[in-house]
Each structure stands twice: as structure tokens, then as C-alpha cells.
Amino acid sequence: IVSGSASVESFFGYALADLQNNRNLLFRSVSLYDFERFRKAVADVFDGRAGFKRLGEIRILSKSREEKWANAIIYPLVINREIFAVEAILEDITRIKSLEARMSLLNRVQIIGDLTKGLLHSFNNIINIILSRTQLLLQVTEKDTVLEGLRVIEKTAGQGVRQVRRIQDFMGEGDTLRESESEDLIDVIEDAIEFANIHFKVEIKEKRRHIKVERRYFCLVNVKTDTRLLREILISMIFKAASFLRRSGTINVVLKDENVPALTVMVKKEGPESEPVSDSAGESLGTIIFSAIDIRRVVERLNIKIIEEESATSYSIRAVLPASIVAGKGRKESDTTEYRVRDRDIIIVEDEKALKEILFELFDSMGNRVYVFESGDEALAEFKKGKANIVISDYGTKGMTGIELLTRVKELDENAVTVLLSGWMIKDLKAYRNVVDLYLPKPFKLDVLIKEISKVLIGSTR
Incomplete structure (x- = not known):
């Protein structure tokens, strides 16, 4: 590597000087298959067997092991009708x-x-x-x-x-x-927890991630609203908290009456440097779920106040229910x-x-x-x-x-x-x-x- 743009460093995660001095860094960043394709394309252009080479998609793992993709095109650089170098243009896709x-x-x-x-x-x-x-x-x-x-x-x-x-x-x-x-809020919460648990059971098999949900209820509340939307909010809160757990942990769901009912979902992070678990796109699971159901629109519609708090060791998200959707407190009397x-x-x-x-x-x-x-x-x-x-x-x-x-x-x-x-x-x-x-x-x-x-x-x- 003779030279490279600043974007090369940000793309691979290595300093350009390190890439120039240690060829193994480039080798480790791509698969053996893609590396051989790249090497052959460079050789073909250098030897004049091809005017240029379009490699198509190449999968790259950056220094931080983040998966990236690029479209690669190899061009010859010519002086006095002689090829003295090739230029690889990597389009970040x-x-x-x-x-x-x-x-x-x-x-x-x-x-x-x-x-x-x-x-x-x-x-x-x-x-x-x-x-x-x-x-x-x-x-x-x-x-x-x-x-x-x-x-x-x-x-x-x-x-x-x-x-x-x-x-x-x-x-x-x-x-x-x-x-x-009107519906018992605890029933709505239990439905949300059951749905989340189904997802977590799948993760045990696919990602070896063990997540447990514990709940504590300090009040009995009936709500009169679109409980389907309320359930979606609660599921999203649980998934957002789960995104801070990499391998295992416990999510605590707490319902308290603080003048108005408030539901808190909290989790203790696995380490001081814990970040939300990401998918291949770099987004946390909680973010994906929030985006998928347009949670902000739902929250605004129900007039629910969402409060997030995060420290080096813990994360919590709290939903404060407006008085307008509280239909009463205590268990609903059965209709006899x-x-x-x-x-x-x-x-x-x-x-x-x-x-x-x-x-x-x-x-x-x-x-x-x-x-x-x-x-x-x-x-x-x-x-x-x-x-x-x-x-x-x-x-x-x-x-x-x-x-x-x-x-x-x-x-x-x-x-x-x-x-x-x-x-x-x-x-x-x-x-x-x-x-x-x-x-x-x-x-x-x-x-x-x-x-x-x-x-x-x-x-x-x-």
C-alpha cells in the first residue's frame, strides 16, 4: 500500500501507516476467498490482462470486528504508457x-x-x-x-x-x-412479559443469551385505553433493557403508585463498559423494536411519559401513566x-x-x-x-x-x-x-x- 485516503483508516479501523507496515492486517480484515479475488484482480490489472476489474461486494471486518461491506473496483495508474501502480476504489455499501x-x-x-x-x-x-x-x-x-x-x-x-x-x-x-x-394493568404487563419470554427462549438456543424477567407489583390498577398499544410499549421497554445484557442477566419490572401509576423496567449491566447489544447493522435490539412499531407515536397517542436513566452499571426506563387512562384502583369486581x-x-x-x-x-x-x-x-x-x-x-x-x-x-x-x-x-x-x-x-x-x-x-x- 503506497498511499490511501483518510476514509480508508476509518473504514478498516487501522492507521494507514499500520496497514502499510503490516500486510497481515489487510489479510485479516477480509475472508480468504475475497482476499484471493482481490489479489488476482490486482495481478490481472498490473500485468495488463484487464483494463480494470470490478470485484463487486467484499465483506470486511474492521479492527473493532464490525462487519462492513464494500464494492471494489481496481484501476491501473499509468505513466508513459506503463502501469506503475493500481488504485483500489472501495465504495462503502x-x-x-x-x-x-x-x-x-x-x-x-x-x-x-x-x-x-x-x-x-x-x-x-x-x-x-x-x-x-x-x-x-x-x-x-x-x-x-x-x-x-x-x-x-x-x-x-x-x-x-x-x-x-x-x-x-x-x-x-x-x-x-x-x-x-377497563382492564387490569397487571394482566397487560403479564402479557408483555410472556411475549418477551418467548423471544428470550429463542435467544437461549440461537445466541446462548439467558435473560430472566422478574416482576414486583406494589399496587393494583385498572386502565381504560387501547391496551394493545400499551402492551407494545411495555414489550419495547423490556427489549430496550435486554439490549444491555450480552450473555445473561435479570430484568426487573416494577409497578408502583406514585400519585399516578408508574412502571419501571431496569437492568444491571454486565460490565462498566457495557453497550447495547447490536445486530449486524449496528443497532441495538431495543432500537429496532422501537423503530418497528413507531413507539414514539404510540407514546404520544397515549400521553405516556417515558423517562430513561443510565449509569455506568445500570439502565432503567420508566413509563408514567397519565391520570386520564387510569380507570380505578384495585381488582375489578367479577360480573355475577x-x-x-x-x-x-x-x-x-x-x-x-x-x-x-x-x-x-x-x-x-x-x-x-x-x-x-x-x-x-x-x-x-x-x-x-x-x-x-x-x-x-x-x-x-x-x-x-x-x-x-x-x-x-x-x-x-x-x-x-x-x-x-x-x-x-x-x-x-x-x-x-x-x-x-x-x-x-x-x-x-x-x-x-x-x-x-x-x-x-x-x-x-x-
Whole structure:
């Protein structure tokens, strides 16, 4: 190396004089394969076998072992028609490679997301049938051993329902038509921790990084807000704290009431020089997650105050909740009201045979007159006869969608109670607030279905 620009030093991390005096530094900075390509290209240009050489991408490890990428082009330097040296131009494409990797990852995530939606739809129907049939059997079974087994099935299916809800909420697909209801903040925190733990379990295998999350709750708080967004903030806070742990450590999650509820996520760094764990693009995992969900926009929307503190040995991030989203303190009282739907004319549109039979049995056993159809056209023809006052429809009905059917129903009778069920994730449901009185995503519990329909009937005095 005769000479080089200042950017060479910053790119490789070595002083130019060191690169000139120690050829092994250059050899150690590139792979054997790329080094041989580079050496051969220089030889070909020097010997006149090529006017110039374009090597394309070369992977380089800097002095700090940071991965970088460059496009390399070799040109001859000529005086009096003789080649006296070659010039290697290295175009830094590290950022471009990083963006390509991120785009590739996002594309894979998009594909996985689309597949997940389809799988969730199938899983929703399966678990809905298991859960609903179990609940019906519990009402008519008296044998203790059978009851015990059915309760185990019901509990397990209920856990499946909660997992589906978590996936839908995290994917931003858990939309409903109802105003946000108050929810126990501890439940929201536990959901966030469970999601983070799933990620940390994967890291044990892939990165040999062992992270444990411990929690301490010093108050009981109910919040009334978009808990999906709140959950995203908490997950991001945990990941940001985790980025300061390289091999192992414990993240502490603490909920306290300091006039207003405050949630703190803190971690003790592994060493005094600990920096956030980075990916190949040089960004910490916490930064990537924050960027991916546009956490600043979410924080502003919920009016949550974020406070970060960092010292040589520890890092903490605190979320102070505004009084506007605090719905009360203490555990929510369970609703012990017995809800029933009786003496109604009910149209049910469902193409899943097993679920159709279950819904018929449920409402028929309560003394209702039930009409079951597979297509929206048949259901609409029955509704035009003027008997039915409740229409329950799956979203994916034959002939027309459930929303189209319920829209036609409301046009004919605005007092009819309309219920939309769906195993698919539906966005922008609020646009149909005047069409759909109740939306329940599958899987759902039968008692929840009855309870919510009863509330609509009570609220509208229909």
C-alpha cells in the first residue's frame, strides 16, 4: 500500500501507516476467498490482462470486528504508457446491505404474517368448536369424573383463546367495535412479559443469551385505553433493557403508585463498559423494536411519559401513566349477573357445520326460535319475512359477506340486533359501527356471546 485516503483508516479501523507496515492486517480484515479475488484482480490489472476489474461486494471486518461491506473496483495508474501502480476504489455499501437485510427480513415477516392470518382462521374455528361443545356438555353432564375432564378441556381451550388474542393484538389485528373497556394493568404487563419470554427462549438456543424477567407489583390498577398499544410499549421497554445484557442477566419490572401509576423496567449491566447489544447493522435490539412499531407515536397517542436513566452499571426506563387512562384502583369486581336471551327470533348464518349446530343448540335450549343458514342470500330472504329480531352472521358467508348482510338487515330494520362473528382479522370495523351492534372475534366463549348480546338488548331496550 503506497498511499490511501483518510476514509480508508476509518473504514478498516487501522492507521494507514499500520496497514502499510503490516500486510497481515489487510489479510485479516477480509475472508480468504475475497482476499484471493482481490489479489488476482490486482495481478490481472498490473500485468495488463484487464483494463480494470470490478470485484463487486467484499465483506470486511474492521479492527473493532464490525462487519462492513464494500464494492471494489481496481484501476491501473499509468505513466508513459506503463502501469506503475493500481488504485483500489472501495465504495462503502454497509448501510445499503443493512437496509437490504432489513427489507428482506420485513418481507419474510410479511409473508409469515399472511400465513399466520390463514392459520389463525383455521385454528380459531377448531378451538371455537372444542370450547363451545365443551361448554354445552358441561350444562347437561352430571357425572363428576366426566365434569372434571370437561373442565380440563375447557381450561386448555381457554388458554388457546388467550394465546390467539395475544397474537392478534400484537399483529394489530385485534380490532373491535366496542369502546375500550377497563382492564387490569397487571394482566397487560403479564402479557408483555410472556411475549418477551418467548423471544428470550429463542435467544437461549440461537445466541446462548439467558435473560430472566422478574416482576414486583406494589399496587393494583385498572386502565381504560387501547391496551394493545400499551402492551407494545411495555414489550419495547423490556427489549430496550435486554439490549444491555450480552450473555445473561435479570430484568426487573416494577409497578408502583406514585400519585399516578408508574412502571419501571431496569437492568444491571454486565460490565462498566457495557453497550447495547447490536445486530449486524449496528443497532441495538431495543432500537429496532422501537423503530418497528413507531413507539414514539404510540407514546404520544397515549400521553405516556417515558423517562430513561443510565449509569455506568445500570439502565432503567420508566413509563408514567397519565391520570386520564387510569380507570380505578384495585381488582375489578367479577360480573355475577346471569345473562339470558329468551323468546327471540334469531337468524344464524354460519358455514362451519359443527359451530352452526352448536349455536343452534345454544339458543334453542333457551327457548328461542332459531333459523340457521349457510348463505347470506338465504338469511336475507328469511329476514324479509319480518320475524327475526336478532341476526348473527359469520364474516365469510356464501354469496355476500357478513358485513354486507348486516348492512342490508339494518336498512330493512334499524332496530334489529346485528352480531358479526369472524375467525379472520378484520380492520376498520369502526366504520361499520352503525351496522354491527356487536363484533366477536373467534374463538369466543358461549357465555360471553350470550352476555354481550344481552347487554346490547338491555342497552337498546329492544
